[in-house]
Amino acid sequence: MAVAAAVATAATGLAGTAFAGPSTGVERSAASATSTATVVVEAARTAAFAHASATGVSHGDELHAQDVLLDPEGARHVRFVRTHNGLPVLGGDLVVHLTRQLAYAGVTRAADHAVKPAATSAKLTAGQAAAKAAQAAKGDASSAQLVLDARDGAAALAYQVTVTDKGSANTVIVDAVTGKVRSNTPVADEFLSPKLIDTLRKRGETVDPATGTVSASAGLLGSGVSGATSYPATAHGTGKTLFVGNVGLTTTATSRGHYQLKDPTRYGTEVRDAKGRQTESFGSGTKFTNTTDVWGNNKTTSRASAAADAQYGITKTLDFYKKTFNRKGIANNSKAARGMVHWGNKVGNAFWDPTCNCMLYGDGDGSVFKKPLVVLDVTGHELTHGVVEATAKLEPTFVDSQGNQYGEPGALNESLADIFGSNVEFYAKNTKDTPDYLIGEKLGLAQKFLRRLDHPSLDKLEGTIDYWSTDTYYTEVHAGSGVSSHAYYLLAEGSGKKTIGTVNYNSPTVNGSTVKGIGRTKATAIFYRALTRYMVSTTDFHDARVATLKAAKDLYGATSTEYKTVDKAWAAVNVTAANTPAARH
Numbered sequence: 001m002a003v004a005a006a007v008a009t010a011a012t013g014l015a016g017t018a019f020a021g022p023s024t025g026v027e028r029s030a031a032s033a034t035s036t037a038t039v040v041v042e043a044a045r046t047a048a049f050a051h052a053s054a055t056g057v058s059h060g061d062e063l064h065a066q067d068v069l070l071d072p073e074g075a076r077h078v079r080f081v082r083t084h085n086g087l088p089v090l091g092g093d094l095v096v097h098l099t100r101q102l103a104y105a106g107v108t109r110a111a112d113h114a115v116k117p118a119a120t121s122a123k124l125t126a127g128q129a130a131a132k133a134a135q136a137a138k139g140d141a142s143s144a145q146l147v148l149d150a151r152d153g154a155a156a157l158a159y160q161v162t163v164t165d166k167g168s169a170n171t172v173i174v175d176a177v178t179g180k181v182r183s184n185t186p187v188a189d190e191f192l193s194p195k196l197i198d199t200l201r202k203r204g205e206t207v208d209p210a211t212g213t214v215s216a217s218a219g220l221l222g223s224g225v226s227g228a229t230s231y232p233a234t235a236h237g238t239g240k241t242l243f244v245g246n247v248g249l250t251t252t253a254t255s256r257g258h259y260q261l262k263d264p265t266r267y268g269t270e271v272r273d274a275k276g277r278q279t280e281s282f283g284s285g286t287k288f289t290n291t292t293d294v295w296g297n298n299k300t301t302s303r304a305s306a307a308a309d310a311q312y313g314i315t316k317t318l319d320f321y322k323k324t325f326n327r328k329g330i331a332n333n334s335k336a337a338r339g340m341v342h343w344g345n346k347v348g349n350a351f352w353d354p355t356c357n358c359m360l361y362g363d364g365d366g367s368v369f370k371k372p373l374v375v376l377d378v379t380g381h382e383l384t385h386g387v388v389e390a391t392a393k394l395e396p397t398f399v400d401s402q403g404n405q406y407g408e409p410g411a412l413n414e415s416l417a418d419i420f421g422s423n424v425e426f427y428a429k430n431t432k433d434t435p436d437y438l439i440g441e442k443l444g445l446a447q448k449f450l451r452r453l454d455h456p457s458l459d460k461l462e463g464t465i466d467y468w469s470t471d472t473y474y475t476e477v478h479a480g481s482g483v484s485s486h487a488y489y490l491l492a493e494g495s496g497k498k499t500i501g502t503v504n505y506n507s508p509t510v511n512g513s514t515v516k517g518i519g520r521t522k523a524t525a526i527f528y529r530a531l532t533r534y535m536v537s538t539t540d541f542h543d544a545r546v547a548t549l550k551a552a553k554d555l556y557g558a559t560s561t562e563y564k565t566v567d568k569a570w571a572a573v574n575v576t577a578a579n580t581p582a583a584r585h
Helices: 030-050 126-137 194-203 303-325 376-390 408-428 470-474 482-493 520-534 541-556 561-571
Strands: 061-070 076-084 087-090 094-098 104-109 145-149 156-165 168-175 181-186 233-240 246-255 258-260 269-273 338-341 350-353 358-361 496-500 503-507
Touching (some): 061 520, 269 303, 303 338, 303 376, 303 408, 358 376, 408 541, 482 520, 482 541, 520 561
Antiparallel strands (some): 076 094, 246 258
């Protein structure tokens, strides 16, 4: 993921969790809500400086609110990024927790030390730093910006540089004193890792998802717009998708008999055609328009077929987050979610790209990957990376020379994308893509899935792990994701054998314990609340255990079965208070 150096001053996002408790029944105007957010932000900022020994803020720090969450039961949470003497601080994020009366109730912080760099003046020029970044990431460097890097035990003065090459981008952090490259991280989150792609090629295995043309029960199939007296108007069309049959899509009638693949009922969410360009500018994409409100032909011979899949997946993901958590858009700001299909030339991957805040879908490379990666759980997975980007900003700890990412925060990011991606399937209830705890089961892989939550190590392609160990820090993030994905499954469904729909599950535990699940609804509520309230950019698996326990306490109480089951589920994947590492990466 991109390392966020930009700071914002506006507080956003006033939604609570749907499971958090009964609403007050009081509707507030936008002005009133903004006023409330402002009061909460100022109270949180004041509390952070008043409790500096706990929060880690110090002289020279400024806190910039990114998110405000008002829980129905009373708690308030403000997520801040930090500047120090005017410089953005990487790893300086924190969440200040308040009571209903706006009294300080605690903090969740990324850096466990004060942000005070040993050196306050750079020895490298911006140009020298940009040159080193370009060499490291093998591309064209933008101008270098001074930041403070507080992500690895101490704060250091550094330069942040964006390096681009053929439509991809990396964020490179260069030490401003020594010239050492401190990190080199891809901006976009790729669904398929370089390691997995290499494995598939070595095996000679192709990814060729089966397409289908049978209608799916995914909502009323459209019949255009009738009786419109002014345009643009809301219309109801039909998507003839590659993977989920014929589905209803809400579209826009731009004039009589002319339609655009844009959903005015979901903030103007839209999919465009990249036309083979590796562009990160959504505005440069070509709009999908038609004289009938029918999109695609269930085959790759129509460019609109993949677009219909993408639009369906994006809108279902938006609906899942809205109906389940009252989250209004990916960033909870009531703005459109966007996607571009036919991205690049023979690209066998799909991405969440923070640069354009949109989904990018390649058509496949024609050899290993035969079709566009527009299946439903891929979209749910990748858009969840956008939700993480807007909240905890979980980031990999390090990246190797091939672009593979490592470290527990990055693995937790991948896990949350799998968890909520599978939940999108359960929400959609599409008969052509029946819901399950499998990820990528529609891709046509020989092992019948890419990853699975109940018994992650059954994935032999990526070598996904079931349990935590001290080696997990050095595990590629998709493989390491199994730890928290497994904990989630155990929390939701429990251990042992179980058949859900047409899939047989058999979830083991590290200690042979038996875990009785609390149900998917409650488990998902706990993990979402943990993400949005109690996770920060450096959260690892032991931190995630604490975060989910706090979330369960909020929602159900510290003596509840739900709280106790969270503890059991993490213990069953070998994450306990007792084995928390003394030295944290």
